[in-house]
Each structure stands twice: as structure tokens, then as C-alpha cells.
Amino acid sequence: MQSLIAAAATRCPVLSKASSASREALMRHAVLRRLDRGSCVFTHGDAAESGYVLMEGWIKITRTQPCGAISILTLHAPGETFGFSDSIRRLSRKATAEAATACTVLSVSARSICQTMRNDPNFGDTILGHAFQQNDSLLEQLETLKIYSGVQRLACFLIRHAKPDQERHIVRLPFNKNLVAHYLGLKPESLSRSFARLKEHGVRTVPEGIEISDLDALNALVGDIAGLDLRMTA
Amino acid sequence: MQSLIAAAATRCPVLSKASSASREALMRHAVLRRLDRGSCVFTHGDAAESGYVLMEGWIKITRTQPCGAISILTLHAPGETFGFSDSIRRLSRKATAEAATACTVLSVSARSICQTMRNDPNFGDTILGHAFQQNDSLLEQLETLKIYSGVQRLACFLIRHAKPDQERHIVRLPFNKNLVAHYLGLKPESLSRSFARLKEHGVRTVPEGIEISDLDALNALVGDIAGLDLRMTA
DNA sequence: CGCCCTCTTGAACCAGTTCAAGCGCAGTGG
DNA sequence: CCACTGCGCTTGAACTGGTTCAAGAGGGCG
Incomplete structure (x- = not known):
């Protein structure tokens, strides 16, 4: 258990930058939680009491409109953090965090985060x-939505999550499309068609995930924007 | 001059929450800058040395892609702040801030912001x-882009910037559409057509700006989403 | 084996884009 | 004073990317 928490410290971008004293203070009341796919870490409206470090698995942050429409705001890969914003401000949750796969998350209480901030200005x-x-x-996500087409957004997404593997790159997406x-x-349906289009650019579905045979080709695809509009004046 | 800076303190959401001692420390080296429409407060790549409080006018934050495509990331109304993120981290500017109208901005040096943070943990x-x-x-902007149609996004924008005026609401947009x-x-072109569509919902262009005769009607328009997709499972 | 679930494919449809033309208006210069 | 020009905005018609609806393929599981 203790070693797992130490592992958290090294992989989390926030904890890794903290002093060892601060880290220990934070870890004293940190709790490791396992989640099944589909269960929620927190739900819109909850009191926000902790920030989370994602040790294993993927978390999606969603918001549901009064009329029932669901939008996926962010998608967190292992090693990332989420839920700090509301908890540090002691507001109620403005979104829902659901496990997109089975997950392990490290829950760090907002109280200890705030206390650590008091004691250690560097933190x-x-x-x-x-x-x-x-x-x-x-901002980057906004930018891609505003100026890129669907295929290009998919390409961006793949590039961001690609891991080198021999001559090629692999993207493992352990959840549904x-x-x-x-x-x-x-x-x-559109995503499916976008994947079909990317086949011509060296993207294939293989047993291990999604294979990118030529990363440069994908980067080139993202490089030139179709609806290039230079009519901007002032 | 001194009174103008005092005014800044009361209207800015950041300064208004600071203690009077901190405020004074910040204001000691703050500089008021006037900008013509079209001139830049800072440009992508610059060293980031200040945060800004927008006293008068509108600022647009843009980013230009290598291929030349421009995306407008945010649009700031009077009273808002911008440019803090890069300057406090002492990074180079990741975007460009341009005056969408003639502007007055209060420039607060990053050095004094950081120093004040040291001295006053509340700040x-x-x-x-x-x-x-x-x-x-x-996140809200992201949400609207993902789930709302163009007309609905425009409605949201108008609602957000509407100011009550007698029986109706007015949106003043002192820059081009x-x-x-x-x-x-x-x-x-699409914006123009969207405005045309909103005429049926009580939105008219009048000399003072854009008139909204029935705010509730607009809210209702935003309420129900066309492409409601409840197929989400996990 | 049948059932469910995910993903794909096809065809019709629609929102938003593109390209092109036209209007109203302010500024300019004869 | 008026033609000329440039700019912001609108409008129309053709087009395209993405959606919708419907059907089918493939895989995991009781």
C-alpha cells in the first residue's frame, strides 16, 4: 500500500513537483480507490471534498444538460489528475466523473491540499x-473543435495518445469508440467513417489497438486546414 | 491616474478580492495602456511579463496555425482579465491578444503578482x-461547441452579453460580426443566416445594438438540443 | 444456438460552407 | 456635389461534412 502511494507520487505531475515533506503530508490521508467500469468517482451536484490522481484506467468527465443531452468535457489517461478545481474551491461538483474502464484512483482530501498550500508556498x-x-x-481542445474537421480531430487525438512500438506507433483505447x-x-457513425478515411493514411485496427504506420503522414494531415479563411481583418 | 487605478481595483474580479495592502503593492507598478483597435497587447512568442485587467473595450485572444488559419480562443469584455496564465508561469506567450475595439488595459507586472502571492497567501x-x-x-465554451447548433450558440452568446434596458434587453457589440x-x-455568412433565423424569436438589429424582446424565448431555444443522443452507455 | 452489444455500411437528409453577386454606407477625390 | 471605391453585411445556389435512420456483420456469453 505504502509503496503504491509512493508510486503515485512519482507518476503524478502535481505530486512529483512537491517537496518530500509536502508529499508525505498529502499522502497521510490519501486513499486508494478501485472503481469498476461505469461507476462514478463523483456526480454533478455532490459536495467536492477531494482531488484525484488517476493511477490506472481512464476517466471521463461529463455534464448532463437539463434536457438530457450528455457532453464529454474531458477524457483523462493514466497519470493525469482531475477534480481539483471544484474541491479546492469547496464548491459542489459541476460535472460527473465516471470510470470509462476499470480504474484505480488516489483520492487526496481537499483539506490536506489546502493545508499543504499554507505550509509550503512552493506547493x-x-x-x-x-x-x-x-x-x-x-484551449487546445477548443482550437481543434473550431478549425479542424472530424477526421483531423481524430488524427490529433491519435497522435496525442500514440506510443512508439518498434517501427510503428500504437494507440490503445481500452473503451468503446x-x-x-x-x-x-x-x-x-461519423467516427467509424473517419477511421475508414484514415486507413489511406496508414491507420489500421490491429488486435493490440490502433496502429499508426506513419506518424508524419498524420501530422501532415493535421497541418493543412481545409476551410482556410484569411478574411479576418480587425 | 491614481483614481483610475482605484477604479480598476473595484471592477476587476481578482483585485477586488485582494486585501488593500496587496492591492496597493500590485498597483505601485501597474501601468495604464491605451490601445487602438487592431493593435496587439502581446503576440504569440513574446516573453510574458504582465497580466492585464481590461478597463474599457474588448480584447480577442487568437492563435495562428503554422498553415495560417486563425482561431479565436476567447473574447474578453470590459472588467475581465487576461494574460495571467503565461506571465505567472514566466513562459512565452502561447497566443496573441489583440484589441477588437479601442481599449484601455491595466498592465500588472508578473513580478509584483508573484511577490504579492508570497507575502499574502490569501492573494x-x-x-x-x-x-x-x-x-x-x-469548459462551458467547449460544451456549447460540442452539443449546440450554430443558432443555439449564437443565442447563448447573446444571452450572456445581454443588458436589461426597459422592457427588453440590448447587446452592444462594438466590433464587426x-x-x-x-x-x-x-x-x-452562417452567422448572418443565424441572425435571420433568430428574428422569429424576437431578436432584431436596432441602432443601439441587438435587441432581444423576449429573453425567455431565447432561453427556451437553447434548452432543447436537436441531436439528442441517449445511446451513451459506458 | 440465440441474444446482446459494438461497430460498420448504405442512403437520404440537413446544417453549415463555399463561391458569387448585390446592397448600403463611409471615405476619397475629381 | 457626385461618381468611385472599399468594406461590412446579406442573400442565393450549389456543394460537402456530418447526421439520421435502418440494416447487417462480427464477437462474447449464457
């Missing part, structure tokens, strides 16, 4: 830096 | 809260 900077970084990634589709702002 | 919390809030607004279009992820 405050780390948290702030983390918030800003999340900001950057949201329905989720990816919604995340990219597409319908499942 | 650190304020900045952190600000970062989280910006996060929230980006081209900008609004890009911000909403639409082409100028």
Missing part, C-alpha cells in the same frame, strides 16, 4: 501551474 | 480561484 505554485496547464489543454466519438464532438 | 488563493474560474468558462462568427466557430 501552491505547483497547484497554480497545474491549473494553468489544464487551461492550456482546454462511442466515447471517443462524443469526446471529439462526432456521432459514432 | 495566492484568489489567483488560483481565478484560474479555476477561467477553466470553468472554457466577422469576429463574433469566428468566436462561435461559424463563418460570417
